[in-house]
Amino acid sequence: MADRYILVVDDQMNNIETLGEVLGDEHDIHFALSAQQALVQISQQMPELILLDIMMPDMDGFQLCEILKAKVETRDIPIIFITSLSTPAQETRGLEAGAVDYIVKPFNASIVRARVHNHLELKRTKDLLRVLSQTDALTGLANRRRLFEHLDAVQDKALRLDQPLSVLLIDVDSFKPYNDLYGHIAGDVCLQRVAGMIQSSLRSVTDMGARYGGEEFCCVLENADQELALQIAERIRANIEALHIPHLHSMVLPIVTVSVGVASSTSSNRSLHANLLMAADKALYVAKDKGRNKVIVL
Numbered sequence: 001m002a003d004r005y006i007l008v009v010d011d012q013m014n015n016i017e018t019l020g021e022v023l024g025d026e027h028d029i030h031f032a033l034s035a036q037q038a039l040v041q042i043s044q045q046m047p048e049l050i051l052l053d054i055m056m057p058d059m060d061g062f063q064l065c066e067i068l069k070a071k072v073e074t075r076d077i078p079i080i081f082i083t084s085l086s087t088p089a090q091e092t093r094g095l096e097a098g099a100v101d102y103i104v105k106p107f108n109a110s111i112v113r114a115r116v117h118n119h120l121e122l123k124r125t126k127d128l129l130r131v132l133s134q135t136d137a138l139t140g141l142a143n144r145r146r147l148f149e150h151l152d153a154v155q156d157k158a159l160r161l162d163q164p165l166s167v168l169l170i171d172v173d174s175f176k177p178y179n180d181l182y183g184h185i186a187g188d189v190c191l192q193r194v195a196g197m198i199q200s201s202l203r204s205v206t207d208m209g210a211r212y213g214g215e216e217f218c219c220v221l222e223n224a225d226q227e228l229a230l231q232i233a234e235r236i237r238a239n240i241e242a243l244h245i246p247h248l249h250s251m252v253l254p255i256v257t258v259s260v261g262v263a264s265s266t267s268s269n270r271s272l273h274a275n276l277l278m279a280a281d282k283a284l285y286v287a288k289d290k291g292r293n294k295v296i297v298l
C-alpha cells in the first residue's frame with residue numbers, strides 16, 4: 001500500500017539494498033541516504049516505521065530520532081536502530097532516545113523480519129485504539145474527548161494565524177417524544193441520519209462535526225467568521241429538515257428538525273475563545289425558546 005511504507009535511513013547504499021532484500025517482498029521500502037533527506041521525505045509522506053542507522057555524516061541517527069520524537073506529528077512512528085554500535089551504553093542511548101528496538105549488525109534476516117512485523121502490528125493496534133477512543137460508536141463522528149482536543153488545537157491556531165473561529169451547537173428538537181413514539185432503536189437510527197447529514201453539510205477540510213451529548217452535536221468551523229458560520233448552520237438546519245424523517249409528535253413540524261446555536265470569535269475578541277461553547281449554548285437555548293428549527297447567534 002502506498003501510504004504504508006518503511007523508511008530505511010542509512011548513508012551506505014549496500015546496507016539499504018540488503019534491507020531491501022530482507023523486507024522488500026512483504027513491505028514497500030523507501031530509503032534516505034542522510035538524516036536531512038529523511039526529514040524531507042517524512043514531511044512529504046509519513047512512514048509506518050523507520051529503520052535507522054546511527055553513524056551518518058552531519059546528523060547522526062540518535063539526533064534524528066530525538067528530533068522525530070520531539071514533534072507531535074512524528075513522535076508515534078516506531079523507530080528501530082540498525083547499527084554496528086554494539087555496547088550496552090549505545091543501545092541504552094538508542095532506546096532512551098525513543099526507539100522501540102535496537103538491532104546490532106551483522107543481523108539475522110528472519111529476526112529482522114519478525115521484529116519489523118511485531119512492531120508494525122503493535123503500531124496498527126495502537127492506531128486503531130486511538131481512533132476508537134476518539135470516535136462516537138453510534139454515529140461515527142468525533143466524540144467529546146476528540147472535540148475538546150481539537151478545540152484546544154484550533155484555538156491556538158486561530159490566535160497564531162489571526163483567523164476567526166466559530167462553533168455550532170445543534171440539538172434535535174422534541175427528541176424525547178420521538179423516542180417515546182418510535183422507540184429507542186428508531187431514535188438511534190434517527191441520530192445516525194442527523195449525524196451523517198451534519199457531516200456532509202460541513203466543509204471537508206476545515207470543519208469538524210462531533211457528538212457532544214445524547215441528541216446534541218457540536219461543529220468546530222476553522223477560519224469561519226460569523227457570516228460564514230451562519231451560512232453553514234442554516235445549511236445544516238435546512239438539510240436535516242429536507243431529510244423528511246417523520247416525527248408526528250414534534251412540537252415544530254411533523255418531521256425531525258434541529259435548533260442551532262452559533263458563536264464566533266475573532267482574534268480581536270480573544271476573551272471569547274474560552275467561552276465559545278458557552279456562547280453557542282446560550283444561543284441554542286434562545287433558538288429553542290423562540291420555537292425551535294432555528295439558527296440563532298447572539
Ligand SMILES: Nc1nc2c(ncn2[C@@H]2O[C@H](COP(=O)(O)OP(=O)(O)OP(=O)(O)O)[C@@H](O)[C@H]2O)c(=O)[nH]1
Nearest residue numbers: 171172173174175176177179184187188214215288
Ligand atoms: N435513541 C436515543 N435517544 C437518546 C440518546 N441519547 C439521548 N437520547 C434521548 O434524547 C432525549 C432528549 O430529550 P430532552 O433533553 O428532554 O429534549 P427534547 O425532547 O429533544 O426537547 P427539546 O430539546 O427541548 O426540543 C432523551 O429522551 C434521551 O433519552 C441515544 O443515544 N439514543
